[in-house]
Amino acid sequence: MSHSSELIAGDIAGYLKAHEHKGLLRFITCGSVDDGKSTLIGRLLFESKLLFEDQLAAIEADSKKFGTQGNDIDFALLVDGLAAEREQGITIDVAYRFFSTDKRKFIVADTPGHEQYTRNMVTGASTADAAILMVDARQGILTQTRRHSFLMSLIGIRHIVVAINKMDLVDYSKARYDEIVDAYRVFAKQLGLEAITFIPMSALKGDNVVEHGHHMPWYHGPTLMAYLETIEVDEERLQRLPLRMPVQWVNRPNLDFRGFTGMISSGRVKPGDAIRVQPSGKRSTIKRIYTFDGDLEEAIAGQSVTLLLEDEIDISRGDVISGVEQPAEIADQFESTLVWMHEQPLLPGRPYLMKLGTQTLSATVTDIKYQVNVNTLEHTAAKQLDLNGIGVCTLSLSQPVAFDAYRDNQDTGGFILIDRMTNNTVGAGMLHFALRRSQNIHMQHVDIDKQARALTKNQKPAVLWLTGLSGAGKSTIANRVEKKLHAAGQHTYLLDGDNVRHGLNRDLGFTDADRVENIRRVGEVARLMVDAGLIVLTAFISPFRSERQLARDLVEDGEFIEIFVDTPLEVAEERDTKGLYKKARRGELKNFTGIDSAYEAPETPELRIDTTQLSEEEAADAIIELLRERQIIA
Template sequence: MAHVSDLIESDIEQYLKNHEHKSLLRFITCGSVDDGKSTLIGRLLYESKMLFEDQLAAVESDSKKFGTQGENIDFALLVDGLAAEREQGITIDVAYRFFSTDRRKFIVADTPGHEQYTRNMVTGASTADVAILMVDARKGILTQTRRHSYLTSLIGIRHIVVAINKMDLVDYSEQTFNQIVENYRSFAKQIGVEDITVIPMSAFKGDNITEPSPNMPWYHGTTLMGYLETVEIDDERRQHTPFRMPVQWVNRPNLDFRGFSGQLASGTIKPGDKVRVLPSGKESTVARLVTYDGDLEQAVAGQSITITLNDEIDISRGDLLVEATEPAAVAKQFETTIIWMHEEPLLPGRTYLMKVGTKTVSATITDIKYQVNVNTMEHMAAKKLELNGIGVCTVSLDQSIAFDPYKENQDTGGYILIDRLSNYTVGAGLLNFALRRSQNITMQHVDVDKTARSGQKHQKPCIVWLTGLSGAGKSTIANLVEKKLFAMGQHTYLLDGDNVRHGLNKDLGFTDEDRVENIRRISEVAKLMVDAGLIVISAFISPFRSERDMARNMVDDGEFIEVYINTPLDVAEQRDVKGLYKKARRGELKNFTGIDSPYETPEKAECTLDTTSMTPEECADMVIDYMRERGYI
């Protein structure tokens, strides 16, 4: 006879085994402020019996504390964990919760409703299969309803549930429900949303959440839980798309084994399949699919594996393994849609890091074609993207990458932008298509290269980049440096800010956007001159660290010397040779560095010159000494 404890242990093992093989659905709740998102999630947790007794007791106590009437529980308190959220009755951060039913496991993200937290909503939506768009039955379709609908469709969420909540507060009116449905479907046509399920409900009362509501006999559709338990999961669809696996790690534990590890982004793979490595284009066949638990006969999207090949091919982290007969495209210039997620605006010409799958490259936003007004879907001209702005842009990379259009494969067509200096994630983007010129333009090989040119001149080419406030003495010192180098027989060229604006950059003003473009063009010219074997001296205010860092990264290591002319603002203003500070103080000169436009001091300058204690001649000699000591001359 079996022991009772053995039977209990057997039941637990069976329960865990069943739980392990349940499918997992990720969904988000979104919409406007105070439309019941957190209440709905709390209700789902309660109905799925995912609460401990002490949690339930605490929420019941908090419900009375925060003013809930009668015996009703304020389910939103289960989710709104931040003190600030409980005090204000709103959701600020993205709150993730886990629950399960007999049929499925769920991860739900409760996203903020306020417009200023749109970036949080995008974060929550990035991995979701379903979006539950909450609509307050009393208010109907609002601005945030449209905004979040557009964002969910843009990000590629295929299934949208329009949850018309608080029906109890409009007396469960069928007419109110039908009017909201008509208004929403009219808007959905504008943004191309087709897979819509509309459910009238009351998250607070529990109507149509897990059981059909007797208060709305006129509604004959599914309950919310019934929908969530049966809707198709994108993981299942991804298995029927072409094979893609970004290489995360080259696995080489010993000389007898060399594999390539990563997670399958899409498709299936099995030994004997022919694969191609991108961007190199080399091909081979799969030898083994290796996992910790042994080899597999087949791997599917979502699994993490190590692939070994039958041929020795040079493959690195960031490369993409693809199906040989249906490969991804390779390019370095794209049209892209960007959702900007940082307080500092996106400026064309500025360089960022782009992370696509496991590959990180340098990316420059070359142009903003237009910004989307998410309320009207209007395309508006824009010179920059502010926080939460959505724009269609062109982007240029420093090297080619393998990709699929985002609409075809979110894993190989989506990316994030990272600020080079702070390492913050500043934007999320979708690759729409490669620009034709990306394939048509290639680097032409030349026999006389930089090494030959600089050897002929007996010098090490470099950029001597002088930066500082207007009036700091940049032009004076730069001129002295060039005179001294010229007298020593060195081959130089001086790029001065004012001189360049008379020709190459005469179309640019002094806004932040134009300053970025000014330095981008100068950096490209300086790079060409370094390739010609010259010592290039540049004298520009160049107020932003990002652009100075961009100029540094355009040339090889050791070819950029940043010289900071450290002159305090009051001293520079006293000099005011051109009278510019006086004009700026009178409001006649806008966007003047140091007055109404910022100057970001260098953090890694090779030379710092204090013009309050050194003469221009001494400053020039200090630069020359630095170059001589390090073998430039």
């Protein structure tokens, strides 16, 4: 290695060493569109001396190309990397950037300002310690300013800077600055936001970003950079909280080593400490704290470790290791606030996957108590949540979990909802408290179980779920199958779509939300009948895959048989025995499946019946044959 190479290597090593022990602050910029968020971040990168000469030359050229006036550099071009963003002059995606000063390292998320990208703002804010809320001095407090403020209050960001930008475009007016400050304080008081710092600035010109400049001598507060460098990152608060470590991995490389690996989300732990595993409630004592670099005498929040216990107790991924003095709560029903992040609306009763800590389980929003109007903070009734909707909801889980209220611990109180079919993240939420009924209702043990009931009937219980368009022939085929089973001495019951709407579901209409609830109720009834040892036949359009999957998940593997009665729409319309298609075509019947409401055909049904090829009698025989193959009947 040459002498110059050694010097360069030494400089790099020295630079890395100097930055190794600096504190790290994560913050976001948010606000309405075109208020200067990207320009501010570009300015911070420039002032931090983190740009190469070729980068400066490129953005200078781009600044002229995209229309920046005068000799000013458009620093937003450093951040808005997508072509669509540069052409429109807006930010679409969340852009993360790293920079540092002599005092601190920073990771900043530039979040989009358009309302339809509010979900991106939630993503960026989920790990932030602080937020810079940009306000255009010309526009003042806008709808998206209020929306982002409300989201910050929900997410629990403790340090907020209201950066009143583009002061150069209002002649650096102190009166305009004071007007915006007064208006925002009134709104912030409603949200309970207290730790707010107001800074007037011009991100384009550089005033009050790193240096004060000379345009606003009336402002005596800190510059933005000075404020960011002195924010107290609340790491010590996490260490003072009770111990929580969600188990990510059961580490067992050999028979002599069994540890539980995860990141400590709060508190501290050392060998000899008594712990409780939740939700099981089993207790033990910490034997060792193992890491790749050796054992630790103590581990604190933020560290990833492997805990070895004195006792052999059953622990799985998703369990939470807590201190015995202040354990987490256990429940399976909650009140929560939910931010909906998908184009398809949230429908109560529809099953989703919920990721809480390291655990993934099934969850259903059983009720939307109210939706929040972010402009007025008014609570309004809602039957569904649309994209960017924010609602307080009742959440029901498939099993009890260990949790903390989100205000106390974001790691064990924050969750996301995932669509079961597409695996897309569709919502983000915060747990508030367990519903009292979840603590008071327990499963009652009974001595006669499903197997015993089925044995007396000489059959295996099952659900035959017939799905298809209206007029496909589901009810007729199901009726023929039940007659054949009854003649053979089998014990059955037929749940028909029209029949249950005369009683159990008479209060439901045909909106998407009502269809979801219709199938949820039928699925629960079918589960009870399977538990009674019966062969249950259902004949429902059941247009959505999510709800058919819900019904499947309610029973054991092998007990759910999906039968797709496949009839082309034009054939079903020709039959139209009830005259429903004609009404739908005339606009007299809304939300009719196949006309103005979607039908999601099964992708992998256990049996597909093409009614253009098979008669109803042949279809019934095919189902009976399938039951014999699966040894449900003899």
